[in-house]
Amino acid sequence: MEVIPLNYPLDLIKINTKPKVMALGFFDGVHLGHQKVIKTAIQIGHDQQLPVAVMTFDKYPGIVFRQIEAAQFEYLTTLERKAELLQELGVDIMYVINFTSTVGHLAPQQFVDDYLVALGTQVVVAGFDYTYGQKDTANMLTLPQYAQDRFEIVTIPEQKKFTEKISSSTIRQALNRGDVDRANALLGYVYQTDGIVVHGEARGRTLGYPTANIKTLDTERLPGIGIYATEILVQDHWYPAMTSVGHNVTFGDHRPVTVEVNIFDFHQDIYGETIKLRWNHWLRGEEKFTDADALVAQLTDDEIKSRQYFNLKNKN
Template sequence: MEVISLNYPLDLKKINIQPKVLALGFFDGVHLGHQAVIKQAVAIGQKRNLPVAVMTFDKYPGIVFRQIKDDQFDYLTTLSRKETLLRQLNVDIMYVVNFTSTVGHLAPQEFVDEYLVDLGAKVVVAGFDYTYGPKETANMSTLPSYARQRFDIITIPEQQKYTEKISSSAIRQVLAQGDVDRANDLLGYIYQTEGMVVHGEARGRTLGYPTANIKTTDGERLPAIGIYATEIWIQGRWYPSMTSVGRNVTFGDHRPVTVEVNIFDFHQDIYGENIKLRWNHWLRGEVKFTSAEALVEQLAKDQQNSLAYFNEH
Protein backbone atom coordinates (compact mmCIF):
# COMPACT_ATOMS: atom_id res chain seq x y z
CA MET A 1 0.00 0.00 0.00
CA GLU A 2 1.26 3.46 -0.96
CA VAL A 3 1.04 6.14 1.76
CA ILE A 4 0.88 9.73 0.48
CA SER A 5 0.83 12.90 2.59
CA LEU A 6 -1.34 15.72 1.25
CA ASN A 7 -0.25 19.25 2.14
CA TYR A 8 -2.23 22.28 1.00
CA PRO A 9 -1.97 23.48 -1.71
CA LEU A 10 -1.64 20.11 -3.40
CA ASP A 11 1.34 19.53 -5.68
CA LEU A 12 -0.29 17.19 -8.19
CA LYS A 13 3.06 16.39 -9.79
CA LYS A 14 4.07 14.51 -6.64
CA ILE A 15 0.75 12.80 -5.92
CA ASN A 16 -0.90 9.70 -7.34
CA ILE A 17 -3.77 11.17 -9.37
CA GLN A 18 -4.65 8.17 -11.57
CA PRO A 19 -8.36 7.26 -11.81
CA LYS A 20 -9.48 5.52 -8.63
CA VAL A 21 -12.18 4.67 -6.15
CA LEU A 22 -11.90 6.99 -3.15
CA ALA A 23 -13.24 6.17 0.33
CA LEU A 24 -13.71 9.16 2.65
CA GLY A 25 -13.67 9.32 6.43
CA PHE A 26 -11.51 9.94 9.47
CA PHE A 27 -11.63 6.19 10.21
CA ASP A 28 -10.42 6.36 13.82
CA GLY A 29 -10.57 2.74 14.96
CA VAL A 30 -11.34 1.37 11.47
CA HIS A 31 -14.34 -0.25 13.15
CA LEU A 32 -17.11 -2.32 11.55
CA GLY A 33 -18.88 0.80 10.27
CA HIS A 34 -15.69 2.03 8.62
CA GLN A 35 -15.02 -1.44 7.27
CA ALA A 36 -18.40 -1.41 5.51
CA VAL A 37 -17.33 1.76 3.66
CA ILE A 38 -13.89 0.43 2.75
CA LYS A 39 -15.07 -3.04 1.73
CA GLN A 40 -17.64 -1.49 -0.59
CA ALA A 41 -14.92 0.69 -2.14
CA VAL A 42 -12.68 -2.35 -2.62
CA ALA A 43 -15.52 -4.32 -4.23
CA ILE A 44 -16.20 -1.47 -6.67
CA GLY A 45 -12.49 -1.16 -7.43
CA GLN A 46 -12.28 -4.84 -8.29
CA LYS A 47 -15.38 -4.63 -10.47
CA ARG A 48 -14.16 -1.57 -12.38
CA ASN A 49 -10.48 -2.51 -12.34
CA LEU A 50 -9.56 0.66 -10.44
CA PRO A 51 -7.18 1.12 -7.51
CA VAL A 52 -8.75 1.97 -4.16
CA ALA A 53 -7.65 4.89 -2.03
CA VAL A 54 -8.69 5.92 1.47
CA MET A 55 -8.48 9.57 2.50
CA THR A 56 -7.99 10.29 6.19
CA PHE A 57 -6.56 13.14 8.28
CA ASP A 58 -3.37 13.36 10.33
CA LYS A 59 -5.28 14.71 13.33
CA TYR A 60 -8.80 14.89 14.66
CA PRO A 61 -10.47 17.90 12.96
CA GLY A 62 -12.10 18.99 16.23
CA ILE A 63 -8.63 19.85 17.57
CA VAL A 64 -8.05 22.32 14.72
CA PHE A 65 -11.48 23.87 15.26
CA ARG A 66 -10.75 24.14 19.02
CA GLN A 67 -13.67 21.92 19.92
CA ILE A 68 -11.29 19.89 22.07
CA LYS A 69 -7.71 20.32 23.24
CA ASP A 70 -4.98 18.20 21.66
CA ASP A 71 -4.00 16.64 24.99
CA GLN A 72 -7.63 15.76 25.76
CA PHE A 73 -8.20 13.55 22.73
CA ASP A 74 -7.02 9.95 22.66
CA TYR A 75 -7.05 8.03 19.38
CA LEU A 76 -8.33 4.50 18.92
CA THR A 77 -5.74 4.06 16.18
CA THR A 78 -2.49 5.89 15.60
CA LEU A 79 -1.64 6.61 11.98
CA SER A 80 0.71 3.62 11.87
CA ARG A 81 -1.97 1.33 13.29
CA LYS A 82 -4.53 2.73 10.87
CA GLU A 83 -2.09 2.05 8.02
CA THR A 84 -1.78 -1.59 9.11
CA LEU A 85 -5.55 -2.07 9.28
CA LEU A 86 -6.13 -0.46 5.88
CA ARG A 87 -3.47 -2.66 4.32
CA GLN A 88 -5.25 -5.72 5.71
CA LEU A 89 -8.43 -4.51 3.97
CA ASN A 90 -6.62 -4.48 0.59
CA VAL A 91 -6.49 -0.71 0.18
CA ASP A 92 -4.00 0.43 -2.48
CA ILE A 93 -3.39 4.04 -1.43
CA MET A 94 -3.67 5.85 1.90
CA TYR A 95 -3.94 9.62 1.53
CA VAL A 96 -3.15 11.44 4.79
CA VAL A 97 -4.39 15.03 4.71
CA ASN A 98 -2.43 17.49 6.84
CA PHE A 99 -5.54 18.98 8.41
CA THR A 100 -4.92 22.67 9.04
CA SER A 101 -7.21 25.64 9.55
CA THR A 102 -6.81 26.43 5.86
CA VAL A 103 -8.02 22.98 4.84
CA GLY A 104 -10.80 23.09 7.41
CA HIS A 105 -12.14 26.37 6.02
CA LEU A 106 -12.13 25.39 2.35
CA ALA A 107 -15.50 25.94 0.73
CA PRO A 108 -17.28 22.65 -0.05
CA GLN A 109 -16.82 23.18 -3.79
CA GLU A 110 -13.10 23.82 -3.32
CA PHE A 111 -12.70 20.63 -1.29
CA VAL A 112 -14.55 18.57 -3.88
CA ASP A 113 -12.60 20.06 -6.80
CA GLU A 114 -9.15 19.88 -5.22
CA TYR A 115 -9.30 16.79 -2.97
CA LEU A 116 -11.65 14.58 -4.94
CA VAL A 117 -11.68 15.52 -8.62
CA ASP A 118 -8.02 16.54 -8.90
CA LEU A 119 -6.93 13.33 -7.16
CA GLY A 120 -8.65 11.25 -9.84
CA ALA A 121 -11.77 10.07 -8.00
CA LYS A 122 -14.15 8.26 -10.35
CA VAL A 123 -16.22 6.77 -7.53
CA VAL A 124 -16.52 8.27 -4.04
CA VAL A 125 -17.68 6.06 -1.17
CA ALA A 126 -18.48 7.43 2.28
CA GLY A 127 -20.74 6.90 5.26
CA PHE A 128 -24.15 8.57 5.45
CA ASP A 129 -22.89 11.11 8.01
CA TYR A 130 -19.66 12.18 6.27
CA THR A 131 -19.18 15.96 6.03
CA TYR A 132 -16.58 18.13 4.28
CA GLY A 133 -17.56 21.52 5.67
CA PRO A 134 -20.63 22.85 7.49
CA LYS A 135 -22.87 19.82 7.94
CA GLU A 136 -25.94 21.71 6.73
CA THR A 137 -24.41 22.40 3.30
CA ALA A 138 -21.52 19.92 2.93
CA ASN A 139 -22.98 16.47 3.47
CA MET A 140 -23.62 13.37 1.40
CA SER A 141 -27.01 14.67 0.25
CA THR A 142 -25.45 17.82 -1.23
CA LEU A 143 -22.38 16.09 -2.69
CA PRO A 144 -24.00 15.43 -6.11
CA SER A 145 -24.44 19.18 -6.65
CA TYR A 146 -20.71 19.73 -6.08
CA ALA A 147 -19.70 16.60 -8.02
CA ARG A 148 -21.43 17.82 -11.21
CA GLN A 149 -21.49 14.26 -12.58
CA ARG A 150 -17.69 14.06 -12.58
CA PHE A 151 -17.72 10.99 -10.31
CA ASP A 152 -20.20 8.46 -8.97
CA ILE A 153 -21.29 8.61 -5.33
CA ILE A 154 -22.01 5.64 -3.06
CA THR A 155 -23.44 6.36 0.40
CA ILE A 156 -23.16 3.62 3.05
CA PRO A 157 -26.07 3.60 5.53
CA GLU A 158 -25.71 3.52 9.30
CA GLN A 159 -24.21 0.28 10.60
CA GLN A 160 -25.62 -1.05 13.87
CA LYS A 161 -24.79 -3.61 16.53
CA TYR A 162 -26.71 -4.12 19.77
CA THR A 163 -29.39 -1.84 18.20
CA GLU A 164 -27.03 1.15 18.34
CA LYS A 165 -24.92 2.96 15.78
CA ILE A 166 -21.37 1.67 15.49
CA SER A 167 -19.18 4.71 16.00
CA SER A 168 -15.76 5.72 17.29
CA SER A 169 -17.38 7.70 20.10
CA ALA A 170 -19.40 4.66 21.20
CA ILE A 171 -16.22 2.59 21.31
CA ARG A 172 -14.42 5.25 23.36
CA GLN A 173 -17.34 5.23 25.77
CA VAL A 174 -17.28 1.47 26.38
CA LEU A 175 -13.47 1.52 26.72
CA ALA A 176 -13.90 4.23 29.36
CA GLN A 177 -16.11 1.72 31.20
CA GLY A 178 -13.52 -1.06 30.83
CA ASP A 179 -15.83 -3.07 28.57
CA VAL A 180 -13.19 -4.22 26.08
CA ASP A 181 -15.35 -7.20 25.14
CA ARG A 182 -18.04 -4.91 23.74
CA ALA A 183 -15.43 -2.61 22.18
CA ASN A 184 -13.95 -5.59 20.36
CA ASP A 185 -17.38 -6.56 19.05
CA LEU A 186 -17.88 -3.04 17.63
CA LEU A 187 -14.38 -2.92 16.18
CA GLY A 188 -14.53 -6.33 14.55
CA TYR A 189 -11.09 -7.20 15.95
CA ILE A 190 -9.28 -7.16 19.31
CA TYR A 191 -8.41 -3.65 20.46
CA GLN A 192 -4.68 -3.01 20.42
CA THR A 193 -2.28 -0.42 21.81
CA GLU A 194 1.47 0.01 21.68
CA GLY A 195 4.24 1.05 24.04
CA MET A 196 7.70 0.42 25.43
CA VAL A 197 8.86 -1.65 28.39
CA VAL A 198 10.36 0.62 31.07
CA HIS A 199 11.64 0.14 34.60
CA GLY A 200 9.05 0.14 37.37
CA GLU A 201 9.12 -0.51 41.11
CA ALA A 202 9.81 -4.25 40.63
CA ARG A 203 7.26 -5.03 43.35
CA GLY A 204 5.60 -7.72 41.25
CA ARG A 205 8.77 -9.78 41.29
CA THR A 206 8.77 -9.89 45.09
CA LEU A 207 5.15 -11.08 45.00
CA GLY A 208 5.91 -13.88 42.56
CA TYR A 209 4.18 -12.10 39.66
CA PRO A 210 6.85 -10.09 37.82
CA THR A 211 5.42 -7.47 35.48
CA ALA A 212 6.61 -5.52 32.47
CA ASN A 213 5.86 -1.85 33.04
CA ILE A 214 4.64 -0.23 29.83
CA LYS A 215 5.07 3.38 28.78
CA THR A 216 2.11 3.69 26.43
CA THR A 217 2.09 5.68 23.22
CA ASP A 218 1.04 9.30 23.78
CA GLY A 219 -2.44 10.10 22.51
CA GLU A 220 -3.57 6.46 22.36
CA ARG A 221 -6.67 5.55 24.36
CA LEU A 222 -6.33 3.04 27.18
CA PRO A 223 -9.20 1.05 28.68
CA ALA A 224 -10.45 2.07 32.11
CA ILE A 225 -8.66 1.19 35.33
CA GLY A 226 -9.02 -2.54 35.91
CA ILE A 227 -7.51 -5.96 35.32
CA TYR A 228 -7.65 -7.58 31.87
CA ALA A 229 -6.79 -10.78 30.05
CA THR A 230 -4.40 -9.62 27.35
CA GLU A 231 -1.84 -10.72 24.80
CA ILE A 232 1.53 -9.03 24.42
CA TRP A 233 3.64 -8.95 21.25
CA ILE A 234 7.35 -9.23 21.98
CA GLN A 235 10.12 -9.98 19.53
CA GLY A 236 7.79 -11.32 16.85
CA ARG A 237 5.46 -13.44 18.96
CA TRP A 238 2.19 -13.08 20.92
CA TYR A 239 2.21 -14.26 24.56
CA PRO A 240 -0.84 -14.68 26.81
CA SER A 241 -0.79 -12.31 29.76
CA MET A 242 -2.83 -10.35 32.26
CA THR A 243 -2.57 -6.58 32.54
CA SER A 244 -3.33 -4.08 35.27
CA VAL A 245 -4.30 -0.51 34.46
CA GLY A 246 -4.33 1.16 37.83
CA ARG A 247 -2.75 3.02 40.71
CA ASN A 248 -1.56 0.07 42.84
CA VAL A 249 -3.84 1.35 45.59
CA THR A 250 -2.88 -1.52 47.91
CA PHE A 251 0.52 0.16 48.33
CA GLY A 252 -0.59 3.74 48.87
CA ASP A 253 -2.96 6.53 47.86
CA HIS A 254 -2.64 9.14 45.11
CA ARG A 255 -0.33 7.01 42.98
CA PRO A 256 -0.01 7.56 39.20
CA VAL A 257 -1.79 5.27 36.75
CA THR A 258 0.51 2.55 35.42
CA VAL A 259 0.18 -0.27 32.90
CA GLU A 260 1.76 -3.50 34.16
CA VAL A 261 1.76 -6.78 32.26
CA ASN A 262 2.34 -10.19 33.83
CA ILE A 263 3.40 -12.47 30.97
CA PHE A 264 2.66 -16.16 31.49
CA ASP A 265 5.62 -18.58 31.29
CA PHE A 266 8.03 -15.82 30.25
CA HIS A 267 11.39 -15.14 31.90
CA GLN A 268 13.35 -12.85 29.57
CA ASP A 269 14.75 -9.38 30.25
CA ILE A 270 12.84 -7.08 27.87
CA TYR A 271 13.54 -3.55 29.09
CA GLY A 272 13.52 -1.11 26.19
CA GLU A 273 11.51 -3.40 23.89
CA ASN A 274 8.69 -1.95 21.81
CA ILE A 275 5.55 -4.00 22.40
CA LYS A 276 1.92 -4.30 21.35
CA LEU A 277 -0.95 -5.15 23.67
CA ARG A 278 -4.22 -6.82 22.73
CA TRP A 279 -7.01 -6.13 25.21
CA ASN A 280 -9.01 -9.34 25.06
CA HIS A 281 -11.27 -9.47 28.11
CA TRP A 282 -12.25 -7.55 31.27
CA LEU A 283 -11.51 -9.54 34.43
CA ARG A 284 -12.31 -7.20 37.33
CA GLY A 285 -11.93 -3.72 38.72
CA GLU A 286 -9.03 -2.50 40.83
CA VAL A 287 -9.30 -3.42 44.51
CA LYS A 288 -7.42 -2.13 47.56
CA PHE A 289 -6.34 -5.26 49.43
CA THR A 290 -5.66 -5.38 53.17
CA SER A 291 -2.34 -7.16 52.68
CA ALA A 292 0.17 -8.29 50.07
CA GLU A 293 -0.90 -11.87 50.79
CA ALA A 294 -4.50 -11.09 49.85
CA LEU A 295 -3.29 -9.47 46.65
CA VAL A 296 -1.20 -12.54 45.75
CA GLU A 297 -4.23 -14.77 46.33
CA GLN A 298 -6.28 -12.62 43.95
CA LEU A 299 -3.49 -12.56 41.34
CA ALA A 300 -3.54 -16.36 41.29
CA LYS A 301 -7.28 -16.23 40.56
CA ASP A 302 -6.73 -13.60 37.85
CA GLN A 303 -4.16 -15.80 36.16
CA GLN A 304 -6.48 -18.80 36.36
CA ASN A 305 -9.38 -16.80 34.90
CA SER A 306 -7.16 -15.41 32.11
CA LEU A 307 -5.96 -18.87 31.10
CA ALA A 308 -9.53 -20.17 31.20
CA TYR A 309 -10.57 -17.34 28.86
CA PHE A 310 -7.77 -18.11 26.40
CA ASN A 311 -8.50 -21.83 26.51
CA GLU A 312 -12.16 -21.12 25.67
CA HIS A 313 -11.33 -18.62 22.91
Protein backbone atom coordinates in the same frame (compact mmCIF):
# COMPACT_ATOMS: atom_id res chain seq x y z
CA MET B 1 -0.16 -0.11 0.19
CA GLU B 2 1.12 3.31 -0.83
CA VAL B 3 0.85 6.06 1.81
CA ILE B 4 0.75 9.56 0.30
CA PRO B 5 0.75 12.77 2.39
CA LEU B 6 -1.31 15.63 0.99
CA ASN B 7 -0.26 19.21 1.73
CA TYR B 8 -2.41 22.06 0.44
CA PRO B 9 -2.16 23.23 -2.29
CA LEU B 10 -1.54 19.81 -3.81
CA ASP B 11 1.50 19.16 -5.96
CA LEU B 12 -0.23 16.91 -8.48
CA ILE B 13 3.01 16.10 -10.30
CA LYS B 14 4.14 14.07 -7.27
CA ILE B 15 0.79 12.51 -6.37
CA ASN B 16 -1.02 9.47 -7.75
CA THR B 17 -3.89 10.96 -9.77
CA LYS B 18 -4.88 7.90 -11.82
CA PRO B 19 -8.59 6.90 -11.89
CA LYS B 20 -9.65 5.27 -8.62
CA VAL B 21 -12.39 4.56 -6.11
CA MET B 22 -12.12 6.86 -3.06
CA ALA B 23 -13.37 6.00 0.43
CA LEU B 24 -13.77 9.08 2.62
CA GLY B 25 -13.65 9.31 6.40
CA PHE B 26 -11.49 9.98 9.42
CA PHE B 27 -11.71 6.25 10.24
CA ASP B 28 -10.44 6.44 13.82
CA GLY B 29 -10.56 2.84 14.96
CA VAL B 30 -11.37 1.42 11.50
CA HIS B 31 -14.38 -0.19 13.20
CA LEU B 32 -17.12 -2.32 11.63
CA GLY B 33 -18.94 0.77 10.34
CA HIS B 34 -15.78 2.04 8.68
CA GLN B 35 -15.09 -1.43 7.34
CA LYS B 36 -18.47 -1.45 5.60
CA VAL B 37 -17.47 1.75 3.77
CA ILE B 38 -14.03 0.41 2.85
CA LYS B 39 -15.20 -3.06 1.82
CA THR B 40 -17.89 -1.51 -0.37
CA ALA B 41 -15.22 0.62 -2.04
CA ILE B 42 -13.02 -2.43 -2.55
CA GLN B 43 -15.88 -4.38 -4.13
CA ILE B 44 -16.60 -1.49 -6.50
CA GLY B 45 -12.92 -1.24 -7.33
CA HIS B 46 -12.85 -4.95 -8.13
CA ASP B 47 -15.95 -4.69 -10.31
CA GLN B 48 -14.66 -1.65 -12.21
CA GLN B 49 -11.01 -2.76 -12.21
CA LEU B 50 -9.92 0.38 -10.36
CA PRO B 51 -7.50 0.80 -7.47
CA VAL B 52 -9.02 1.77 -4.11
CA ALA B 53 -7.85 4.72 -2.05
CA VAL B 54 -8.80 5.92 1.41
CA MET B 55 -8.61 9.62 2.19
CA THR B 56 -8.15 10.50 5.86
CA PHE B 57 -6.62 13.25 8.01
CA ASP B 58 -3.39 13.37 9.98
CA LYS B 59 -5.19 14.72 13.06
CA TYR B 60 -8.67 14.94 14.50
CA PRO B 61 -10.33 17.97 12.82
CA GLY B 62 -11.83 19.12 16.12
CA ILE B 63 -8.31 19.95 17.32
CA VAL B 64 -7.82 22.45 14.48
CA PHE B 65 -11.25 23.97 15.11
CA ARG B 66 -10.40 24.21 18.84
CA GLN B 67 -13.31 22.02 19.83
CA ILE B 68 -10.84 20.02 21.92
CA GLU B 69 -7.22 20.46 22.97
CA ALA B 70 -4.70 18.20 21.22
CA ALA B 71 -3.43 16.91 24.58
CA GLN B 72 -6.96 15.86 25.53
CA PHE B 73 -7.76 13.79 22.44
CA GLU B 74 -6.80 10.12 22.54
CA TYR B 75 -6.97 8.16 19.29
CA LEU B 76 -8.26 4.63 18.89
CA THR B 77 -5.71 4.18 16.12
CA THR B 78 -2.49 6.05 15.44
CA LEU B 79 -1.78 6.79 11.79
CA GLU B 80 0.61 3.83 11.74
CA ARG B 81 -2.02 1.49 13.16
CA LYS B 82 -4.66 2.89 10.82
CA ALA B 83 -2.40 2.20 7.84
CA GLU B 84 -1.82 -1.34 9.08
CA LEU B 85 -5.55 -2.03 9.33
CA LEU B 86 -6.31 -0.49 5.94
CA GLN B 87 -3.61 -2.57 4.32
CA GLU B 88 -5.05 -5.72 5.89
CA LEU B 89 -8.43 -4.84 4.36
CA GLY B 90 -6.85 -4.57 0.90
CA VAL B 91 -6.67 -0.80 0.32
CA ASP B 92 -4.20 0.25 -2.39
CA ILE B 93 -3.55 3.89 -1.45
CA MET B 94 -3.86 5.85 1.79
CA TYR B 95 -4.03 9.61 1.26
CA VAL B 96 -3.29 11.53 4.48
CA ILE B 97 -4.42 15.15 4.41
CA ASN B 98 -2.36 17.54 6.53
CA PHE B 99 -5.43 19.05 8.17
CA THR B 100 -4.79 22.74 8.75
CA SER B 101 -7.16 25.65 9.32
CA THR B 102 -6.77 26.47 5.62
CA VAL B 103 -7.99 23.02 4.63
CA GLY B 104 -10.72 23.14 7.25
CA HIS B 105 -12.12 26.37 5.84
CA LEU B 106 -12.09 25.37 2.17
CA ALA B 107 -15.42 25.92 0.45
CA PRO B 108 -17.17 22.60 -0.31
CA GLN B 109 -16.74 23.08 -4.06
CA GLN B 110 -13.03 23.78 -3.60
CA PHE B 111 -12.58 20.62 -1.52
CA VAL B 112 -14.37 18.49 -4.10
CA ASP B 113 -12.43 19.99 -7.00
CA ASP B 114 -8.99 19.94 -5.36
CA TYR B 115 -9.15 16.71 -3.34
CA LEU B 116 -11.53 14.47 -5.25
CA VAL B 117 -11.66 15.41 -8.91
CA ALA B 118 -7.99 16.37 -9.15
CA LEU B 119 -6.93 13.02 -7.67
CA GLY B 120 -8.78 11.02 -10.31
CA THR B 121 -11.80 9.94 -8.25
CA GLN B 122 -14.32 7.96 -10.28
CA VAL B 123 -16.44 6.74 -7.38
CA VAL B 124 -16.78 8.22 -3.87
CA VAL B 125 -17.85 5.92 -1.03
CA ALA B 126 -18.59 7.41 2.40
CA GLY B 127 -20.84 7.03 5.40
CA PHE B 128 -24.18 8.85 5.53
CA ASP B 129 -22.83 11.33 8.11
CA TYR B 130 -19.55 12.22 6.38
CA THR B 131 -18.89 15.97 6.08
CA TYR B 132 -16.20 17.96 4.26
CA GLY B 133 -16.90 21.39 5.71
CA GLN B 134 -19.88 22.94 7.50
CA LYS B 135 -22.21 20.00 8.08
CA ASP B 136 -25.32 21.87 6.90
CA THR B 137 -23.80 22.65 3.49
CA ALA B 138 -21.03 20.07 3.01
CA ASN B 139 -22.61 16.67 3.56
CA MET B 140 -23.50 13.59 1.56
CA LEU B 141 -26.86 15.04 0.52
CA THR B 142 -25.22 18.10 -1.01
CA LEU B 143 -22.27 16.26 -2.56
CA PRO B 144 -24.03 15.59 -5.93
CA GLN B 145 -24.31 19.33 -6.65
CA TYR B 146 -20.55 19.76 -6.11
CA ALA B 147 -19.70 16.56 -7.97
CA GLN B 148 -21.44 17.85 -11.11
CA ASP B 149 -21.67 14.32 -12.52
CA ARG B 150 -17.88 13.97 -12.54
CA PHE B 151 -17.93 10.93 -10.25
CA GLU B 152 -20.39 8.41 -8.87
CA ILE B 153 -21.47 8.67 -5.21
CA VAL B 154 -22.22 5.70 -2.94
CA THR B 155 -23.56 6.47 0.53
CA ILE B 156 -23.38 3.83 3.25
CA PRO B 157 -26.28 3.96 5.73
CA GLU B 158 -25.92 3.82 9.51
CA GLN B 159 -24.44 0.54 10.74
CA LYS B 160 -25.69 -0.91 14.03
CA LYS B 161 -24.67 -3.58 16.52
CA PHE B 162 -26.33 -4.25 19.89
CA THR B 163 -29.15 -1.97 18.60
CA GLU B 164 -26.83 1.08 18.69
CA LYS B 165 -24.91 2.95 16.03
CA ILE B 166 -21.36 1.70 15.57
CA SER B 167 -19.19 4.75 16.15
CA SER B 168 -15.77 5.74 17.42
CA SER B 169 -17.36 7.65 20.32
CA THR B 170 -19.36 4.58 21.40
CA ILE B 171 -16.16 2.52 21.37
CA ARG B 172 -14.33 5.16 23.42
CA GLN B 173 -17.11 5.06 25.99
CA ALA B 174 -16.88 1.27 26.21
CA LEU B 175 -13.11 1.47 26.68
CA ASN B 176 -13.50 4.15 29.37
CA ARG B 177 -15.57 1.80 31.50
CA GLY B 178 -13.23 -1.13 30.81
CA ASP B 179 -15.69 -2.97 28.57
CA VAL B 180 -13.09 -4.13 26.04
CA ASP B 181 -15.29 -7.09 25.10
CA ARG B 182 -17.97 -4.73 23.75
CA ALA B 183 -15.38 -2.43 22.19
CA ASN B 184 -13.80 -5.38 20.38
CA ALA B 185 -17.21 -6.52 19.11
CA LEU B 186 -17.81 -3.04 17.64
CA LEU B 187 -14.30 -2.84 16.20
CA GLY B 188 -14.40 -6.28 14.62
CA TYR B 189 -10.93 -7.09 15.99
CA VAL B 190 -9.07 -6.97 19.32
CA TYR B 191 -8.21 -3.44 20.44
CA GLN B 192 -4.47 -2.74 20.45
CA THR B 193 -2.15 -0.10 21.91
CA ASP B 194 1.59 0.58 21.74
CA GLY B 195 4.17 1.19 24.42
CA ILE B 196 7.69 0.73 25.70
CA VAL B 197 8.87 -1.34 28.68
CA VAL B 198 10.22 0.86 31.47
CA HIS B 199 11.50 0.29 34.99
CA GLY B 200 8.90 0.14 37.75
CA GLU B 201 8.96 -0.58 41.47
CA ALA B 202 9.75 -4.30 40.91
CA ARG B 203 7.22 -5.20 43.61
CA GLY B 204 5.66 -7.90 41.44
CA ARG B 205 8.80 -10.01 41.63
CA THR B 206 8.55 -10.22 45.42
CA LEU B 207 4.95 -11.41 45.05
CA GLY B 208 5.80 -14.09 42.49
CA TYR B 209 4.13 -12.13 39.70
CA PRO B 210 6.82 -10.09 37.93
CA THR B 211 5.44 -7.46 35.60
CA ALA B 212 6.62 -5.45 32.63
CA ASN B 213 5.76 -1.82 33.30
CA ILE B 214 4.54 -0.16 30.11
CA LYS B 215 4.75 3.51 29.20
CA THR B 216 1.98 3.99 26.67
CA LEU B 217 1.57 6.69 24.03
CA ASP B 218 -0.14 9.80 25.39
CA THR B 219 -2.15 10.06 22.16
CA GLU B 220 -3.65 6.53 22.41
CA ARG B 221 -6.72 5.74 24.47
CA LEU B 222 -6.17 3.20 27.24
CA PRO B 223 -8.99 1.06 28.60
CA GLY B 224 -10.29 2.16 31.99
CA ILE B 225 -9.01 1.10 35.39
CA GLY B 226 -9.18 -2.68 35.79
CA ILE B 227 -7.58 -6.07 35.23
CA TYR B 228 -7.58 -7.64 31.76
CA ALA B 229 -6.64 -10.78 29.89
CA THR B 230 -4.25 -9.48 27.25
CA GLU B 231 -1.63 -10.46 24.71
CA ILE B 232 1.72 -8.71 24.37
CA LEU B 233 3.91 -8.58 21.27
CA VAL B 234 7.58 -8.83 22.21
CA GLN B 235 10.26 -9.36 19.57
CA ASP B 236 7.72 -10.46 16.92
CA HIS B 237 5.96 -13.02 19.14
CA TRP B 238 2.57 -12.71 20.85
CA TYR B 239 2.45 -13.97 24.45
CA PRO B 240 -0.68 -14.43 26.61
CA ALA B 241 -0.68 -12.23 29.69
CA MET B 242 -2.78 -10.40 32.24
CA THR B 243 -2.56 -6.64 32.60
CA SER B 244 -3.43 -4.15 35.31
CA VAL B 245 -4.41 -0.57 34.57
CA GLY B 246 -4.59 1.07 37.96
CA HIS B 247 -3.20 2.95 40.94
CA ASN B 248 -1.86 -0.03 42.95
CA VAL B 249 -4.17 1.09 45.75
CA THR B 250 -3.12 -1.80 48.00
CA PHE B 251 0.25 -0.09 48.45
CA GLY B 252 -0.94 3.46 49.07
CA ASP B 253 -3.37 6.18 48.08
CA HIS B 254 -3.04 8.86 45.39
CA ARG B 255 -0.67 6.81 43.25
CA PRO B 256 -0.34 7.47 39.49
CA VAL B 257 -1.97 5.18 36.94
CA THR B 258 0.38 2.46 35.73
CA VAL B 259 0.11 -0.31 33.14
CA GLU B 260 1.68 -3.54 34.39
CA VAL B 261 1.79 -6.76 32.37
CA ASN B 262 2.40 -10.20 33.83
CA ILE B 263 3.50 -12.33 30.85
CA PHE B 264 2.75 -16.02 31.21
CA ASP B 265 5.69 -18.46 31.01
CA PHE B 266 8.12 -15.67 30.13
CA HIS B 267 11.42 -14.92 31.87
CA GLN B 268 13.36 -12.53 29.63
CA ASP B 269 14.70 -9.08 30.48
CA ILE B 270 12.88 -6.75 28.07
CA TYR B 271 13.52 -3.26 29.47
CA GLY B 272 13.52 -0.73 26.63
CA GLU B 273 11.63 -2.99 24.22
CA THR B 274 8.85 -1.49 22.10
CA ILE B 275 5.74 -3.62 22.52
CA LYS B 276 2.11 -3.88 21.46
CA LEU B 277 -0.78 -4.86 23.73
CA ARG B 278 -4.00 -6.54 22.70
CA TRP B 279 -6.84 -5.95 25.16
CA ASN B 280 -8.78 -9.18 24.88
CA HIS B 281 -11.09 -9.49 27.89
CA TRP B 282 -12.19 -7.69 31.07
CA LEU B 283 -11.52 -9.68 34.25
CA ARG B 284 -12.42 -7.36 37.13
CA GLY B 285 -12.09 -3.88 38.56
CA GLU B 286 -9.22 -2.67 40.73
CA GLU B 287 -9.48 -3.68 44.40
CA LYS B 288 -7.69 -2.66 47.58
CA PHE B 289 -6.51 -5.72 49.53
CA THR B 290 -5.80 -5.97 53.23
CA ASP B 291 -2.33 -7.43 52.70
CA ALA B 292 0.03 -8.93 50.11
CA ASP B 293 -1.25 -12.47 50.70
CA ALA B 294 -4.79 -11.48 49.77
CA LEU B 295 -3.46 -9.76 46.64
CA VAL B 296 -1.46 -12.85 45.62
CA ALA B 297 -4.54 -15.04 46.08
CA GLN B 298 -6.48 -12.75 43.74
CA LEU B 299 -3.64 -12.67 41.19
CA THR B 300 -3.63 -16.46 41.18
CA ASP B 301 -7.34 -16.45 40.41
CA ASP B 302 -6.81 -13.82 37.69
CA GLU B 303 -4.14 -15.99 36.07
CA ILE B 304 -6.38 -19.05 36.12
CA LYS B 305 -9.24 -17.15 34.50
CA SER B 306 -6.93 -15.57 31.91
CA ARG B 307 -5.46 -18.93 30.92
CA GLN B 308 -8.96 -20.40 30.69
CA TYR B 309 -9.99 -17.53 28.45
CA PHE B 310 -7.08 -18.07 26.05
CA ASN B 311 -7.48 -21.86 26.05
CA LEU B 312 -11.12 -21.45 25.05
CA LYS B 313 -10.23 -18.80 22.47
CA ASN B 314 -7.60 -21.05 20.88
CA LYS B 315 -10.12 -23.89 20.58
CA ASN B 316 -12.68 -21.73 18.75
